[in-house]
Amino acid sequence: MTSALEVPAAGVGVWNGTSTKAAFDRWFRYPAGLSQDALARLFDHDRNPHEGPVVDPFCGAGTVGTRAACFDWAFVGAEAHPEIAELARLKLAPSPDVDAIVQAGEELLASAVPVETIDAEHELVRRCFSPDVLAALTGLRDGIQAGSSAEVPYLKWALLATLRDVANVKVGWPYLRPGLARNPPHTDVAARYRVRLGWMADDLRARTSDPVAEILQGDSGDAKTWLRREGEPKGSVALTSPPYLNNFDYADATRLEMFFWGRNASWAEMVADVRSDMLIATTQQATVVGADAATSSLSELPKAAATVERLTTALAEERGKRRAGKAYDRVLPEYALGISRVLRQLQWQLEPGSWTGWVVGDSAPYGIYVDTPGLIQNIALELGYTNPQSEILRSRGLRWRTNGTRHQMALNERLIWMRTPGS
Ligand SMILES: C[S@@+](CC[C@H](N)C(=O)[O-])C[C@H]1O[C@@H](n2cnc3c(N)ncnc32)[C@H](O)[C@@H]1O
Incomplete structure (x- = not known):
């Protein structure tokens, strides 16, 4: 404990x-x-x-x-x-049979044979590994996918977590840079896989009760x-x-794993399959149509709508000054609307008067300060939440860099609290 x-x-x-x-x-x-x-x-x-x-x-x-x-x-x-x-x-x-997981891992390592050809693998996947390493990884993958025991998901996640350990290009989290070579931190696929499965086994064994x-x-x-x-x-x-505004695209961040596992064969397929339910939080996800629709739906929350309008006008103006500026102005309305939808659902999932605590950072695209924690809290208040409280957890540094433009801005990560309506 x-x-x-x-x-x-x-x-x-x-x-x-x-x-x-x-x-x-x-x-x-x-x-x-x-x-x-x-x-x-x-x-x-x-x-x-x-x-x-x-x-x-x-x-x-x-x-x-x-x-x-x-x-x-x-x-x-x-x-x-x-x-x-x-x-x-x-x-x-609930805690699984940990010995069976470890044994299944050993059996997999003993029986898996590196595949003869990696030509059928996704191009992005092929660019991330040396041919020998990829042949070993795919051999393990095919062995796991041929099984159906209760241990399969553990074997799968140990393998997916091994990928970035043995890649010979920059795969630092979250995004891949397959054009940049590096010496992989680990070269022996089987040894690294065993270590990862061992961590899972250790964590499961250390548990004192079932979740x-x-x-x-x-x-x-x-x-x-x-x-x-x-x-x-x-x-x-x-x-x-929550997803921070203008931070990660959580689908893109897992592209290597999804392509390798064969869940998705193309980016378009991944967008439809993995990203479709996600909150719009990045410019990659935003569309003109979505922003317009969100702007009109936000009119139900007039205070949030006014803040969003002020910011989107400023952001659109800044974008207009650049040749191919990112459309931050299109993200904000959908982000605010998405957050309001989650807060509405959350209210029904909690006892009236319950606390909700959110860790979230602010941002400053094009040097325009967007107080994301404040915006979320104001949306919550407009929905009837009460008792807003906020504390700074830490400073995120002073720089927001975008399209070659640097802005000096003190950014923070905050912990915000509020209570659901009806205490
Ligand atoms: C900042 S991360 C939180 C991660 C989490 N604390 C963890 O332990 O990994 C935000 C997460 O929200 C997910 N997400 C985005 N939009 C969502 C939505 N509309 N409904 C549910 N999850 C969503 C993303 O996929 C991502 O995993």
């Missing part, structure tokens, strides 16, 4: 990413939006009456869920990325995603970190 106040040593928490060392987080690197100390602050025991589960509407790989399990708090998470939802589900499943958790896959702003929870106990607190 971990104490709420326990903060791991410096260096364990990784800025804006899952810890590569903490138990369960280390299974697969995914941008969690939660450093270890932010996570400790979020788990404020005084704000949780412990009657119902902790709810995370952007649960990702399950960082909040695995932390909740340390305190024996039940957990309900919603995640739009289908494969990442599977990973969260795996981490939070009680449910992971829903889909858009947390859509009532359909939560339908399965009808009649179930409502949450007593919601703890989350």
Whole structure:
């Protein structure tokens, strides 16, 4: 068990990413939006009456869920990325037969044969590995995909997590730079795979009780995603970190893994399959039609609409000064509307008067300051949430760089709190 106040040593928490060392987080690197100390602050025991589960509407790989399990708090998470939802589900499943996982891994390593040709692999995948390494990886993959035992998902995630360890181009998280060569940190696929599976086994063995958790896959702003929870106990607190404005494209960030596993054969397919339920938070996702529709829907929240209009006008003006400027002005209306939809659903998933805590950073595209935490909190207040509170977790540095333009701006990551209506 971990104490709420326990903060791991410096260096364990990784800025804006899952810890590569903490138990369960280390299974697969995914941008969690939660450093270890932010996570400790979020788990404020005084704000949780412990009657119902902790709810995370952007649960990702399950960082909040695995932390909740340390305190024996039940957990309900919603995640739009289908494969990442599977990973969260795996981490939070009742404890499996760990010896069987390790044995299945050894059997796989003993029986898998490097494939003879890697020509059929996706072009992006081929660019990321030496031919020998890719042949070994695909041999393991084919062996895993031929199986159907309960151990298969563990074998799969150990392999997907091995990919970036053995790639010979820059695959630093989140985006790939297949044009830039590097010496891979690990060259022996089997040895690295064994280490990764060993971490999973160690974390599962160290668990003192089975988690009680449910992971829903889909858009947390859509009532359909939560339908399965009808009649179930409502949450007593919601703890989350949403996509930050203009930060990661969570589909793009997992492109290597999705292509390698064969879930998606093209980027267009990935957008339809993996990204379709996600909040619009980046310029890659935004469209003119979506921005227009969101702007008119936002009129239901006049204060948020006024803030968004002021900012989009300023952002569009800045874009007009550039030759091929990014359309930040198109992201904001959809982002604000998406957040409002999630807050509306969250209200129904929580007991009236429950606290919700969000870790979120601000941004300054084109030097225009966008107070994302403040915007989220104001949307919540307009929806009837109460008791807004806010604390700065840390400074994110002073620079926002875009299209060759640098802006000096103090950016922060904040922890905002508010209560659902009707206490
Ligand atoms: C900042 S990350 C949070 C990650 C999480 N804390 C973890 O442990 O990995 C935001 C997550 O929200 C997911 N997401 C984006 N839009 C969503 C939506 N509409 N419904 C549910 N999840 C969504 C993204 O796929 C991403 O995994």
